[in-house]
Amino acid sequence: MREVRVRFAPSPTGALHIGGVRTALYNYLLARQQKGTMILRIEDTDQTRYVPGAEQYILDSLKWVGITIDEGVGVGGPHAPYRQSERQSIYKQYAQQLIDSGQGYYAFDTAEELEQMREKLKAGGVDTPQYNSITRTQMRNSLTLPAEEVKRLIDSGAPYVIRLKVPRKEEVRLNDLIRGWVSVHSSQIDDKVLMKSDGMPTYHLANVVDDYLMKISHVIRGEEWLPSAPLHVLLYRAFGWENDMPQFAHLPLLLKPDGNGKLSKRDADQLGFPIFPLTWKDPHTQEVAKGYREAGYLPEALLNFLAFLGWNPGTTQELFSVEELTQAFSIERIGKAGAKFDIHKAQWFNQQYLRAKSDEELAEFLLQSLQKENISCSKEKAVKIAAVMKERVTFPQDFWEQGKYFFHAPAEYDQGVVAKKWNEEAVKVLLAFKDEVSTLSTVDAATAKASLEKVTAALNIGTGKILQALRVSLTGAGGGPDLMMIMEIIGKQEIVQRIEGAVKTLKVKVA
């Protein structure tokens, strides 16, 4: 079997879509598993759609999720350059080869003439107007024009394109690794433009030439390329490269969570989840789209989630490290049908990965949030907080978002709990508890508990009856980690002050 060489080949027309990350991941997993080579090629042959910063964004995104590149833009390699705009002369040469062998031809038709042709055909009842074996005989190209005229036009600098002369009737077959045999009749394929009038190749030419030159073994790409795959087969054939043709694997699409259709940025915005790995600011509109990184997703969790959208190991194991994914991955186990994107599952993966971290690692997340807020906190305290909160967080920022009360007294109190649990009796116990705590030198979970029990026993009131009131007075919230641990962490001073504050602020409903 030949050496595995795969490529991820995005075009720098904007931020990298999450579906693109999955495509990159599948390529990467195969490369790593087979000890092959992962190549990054930038397909920037459309000068009109070039977006500054997009290429760097792609590089940064791959780096963040941990997909490393062996060869390509940013790292170089034996087949450089890996940016298609820098390979113009190569494509020109191969396009010329097609002209010379009679499998390609020059076409001089203007956009208006093409439009006219399509209109005419449509009016004539043709479903799919094509520039093909029939229509090319009526257009202005090197097949219909005399050779001198063609030469004169080219020499005079008239704009032209080079088209592929697609055979009239021939069954074109390809064996897709995911879908099996796919066949299309050549009459359904039109004489695709290979070289544009600006001198740049189209995707079709550039992709085939580069995959051949770069010795790509597997082309793993989105399903949207399936319809043009037969055309690519025709191109390999035209070049005489059929025996070196890569194997194809067309991935099922990522679908929108509700309804139907390809997952779009619009859907993501509407449903409130990111579509890009990293935050992206559109240089034209200045619009900012929050990324997975900024939303608090861990790269390993995101990869695990993405891997399972369209692929599964055939076992019941769901949590896979990248190393395990590399081991388990196989193209054969990629599904055929599109997968709806369910952000809930992504959150679940994130939670699992977060929980698997040590208290020390988790404390770092909290410390980072605190730094942004300009709040100082000892490492020891942060570790303690992380420990009590780890079972209830989904994102790293939750430690701070849901644990603000560890650092300052509540600004407001949960109304539901107050209405239900804040009463004269509770206030009486709380005040007594406060006095009791004041006598202690330090408060820890055990002494807090003992004090509370002592007070409630003395007043002959069940501890459970006032626990919620105590919690709300201390944290403002109705739920949270073990209250005794919270008291240990905030300390005696805060306990006393917060109870006093709550008693002052909250009115007692007179029964």
Next chain:
RNA sequence: GGUCCGUUCGUCUAGGGGUUAGGACACCAGAUUUUCAUUCUGGUAACACGGGUUCGAUUCCCGUACGGACUACCA
């Protein structure tokens, strides 16, 4: 419209001619947690439809329906 691709619980999916159609997420209920979350237990819930082939089809074949992709000098 045409071409191509697809269709198992709400979602991701396993499975495969004879199964109680399995798992996970989500959801619901109970237990534990004197709260919330966690954890545990249990539950609701699927083979798009119609014809074949067959003793038997969710599984194989053909249609239909539905969905998607493509249909540019964009990738």
